[in-house]
Amino acid sequence: MHTSFVVFNIIGLAIIVIAAFRIGVKVSKASKREAPEAQNKVTPEESFAKNNEKFKYGTFTDARDGETYHTVQIGNQVWMVENLRFKTEGSYAPGNEEENVKTYGRLYTWTAALNIPSEYTEQSPAKDLNMYHKIKEDNYQGIAPEGWHIPSLKEWEQLMDNLPAKSGGKELRSESAWLNPGTDSLGFFALPAGYRFDNGTYCQFGKRARFWCKDEYGKSNAYRLSLTINSMDIEGVYRSDAISVRCVKNV
Incomplete structure (x- = not known):
């Protein structure tokens, strides 16, 4: 050999x-x-109670369904501390389990979040100029309760201005539910509700949070804020995806 x-x-x-x-x-x-x-053994209930003690959350009741939400002031903005739970066409339970709605809210397509016809999933609302200009106005309500609205890109960026430079979003993530707990130093209490594709597939429950912005991003996308266990960004996703809605109070 x-x-x-x-x-x-x-x-x-x-x-x-x-x-x-x-x-x-x-x-x-x-x-x-x-x-x-x-796994993170801190329950959302424990984390929320700790936050409530620290931030002295306010409350608001949605007259449409009697759901009560806690609120927090961050800078010059007042945000709901919980994801919207209002049930409507185009909304879904996170992970396809209704029991998740109480803690994680519901997931909405972009058109459901903006309360506009589903035909605008793949075309600009500019087809209806009156509706298009209404969406562009400040405090566009969409599916939000009276006195609240769907955040604009500018409002999400304003929230992010309260974070340190090069933040990975830990200041917005709850201390519970995430594998890599957040510090939740602003009281925003972001929970990883995941998202739903238009083919009915549910993804990333317990791992990722996505929140709609009212602004379009191209022909069939819209902006969203995304949080993972170590990152944060604002990008476009398909309007047919169903993700969380956080409401901000009218000014």
Whole structure:
């Protein structure tokens, strides 16, 4: 047997062993992340009670269905501390489980959030100029209760101005429900309700939060604020996706 052949086999075996070791490490890390002891054991109720003690939340009752929401002032804005729960066509329960609505609110398509016909899922509301200009006005109500409205891109950016530079959004994330707990230093109490695609698939419940903005982003998209366990951004997503709605008080 040639020496080169033996060396070749030894090198090949070494590569296989190293690859297997790396895969084993990845599997081990993944298992630890998914292990019960690695999960966030702070309940939303415990986290909320702590926040309420600290921020002295206000309250508001939606006259349409009697749902009461807590509120918080952040800078010059007043936000609902909870995701909207108002049930309407084009709204869904997070994770496709109605029991999640009480804590996580409902998920809405963009047209449901803006309370406009579903035909505007893939075309601009500019087809109806009166409606288009109404949406552009400040304090556009949409599906929000009376006295509240769907946030604009500018209002989301105003909220983010209260965060440190290069923030990953931990100041907005609740201390509960997230695998990587937030500090929730502003009392916003963002929970990971996930989202729903238009094909009926529910994704990222317990892992990601997305909130609608009233502003369009291209022909069939709209802006949204997204929070993950370590990041925050504002980008466009399909209007047919169903995501959370946070309401901001009229000024």
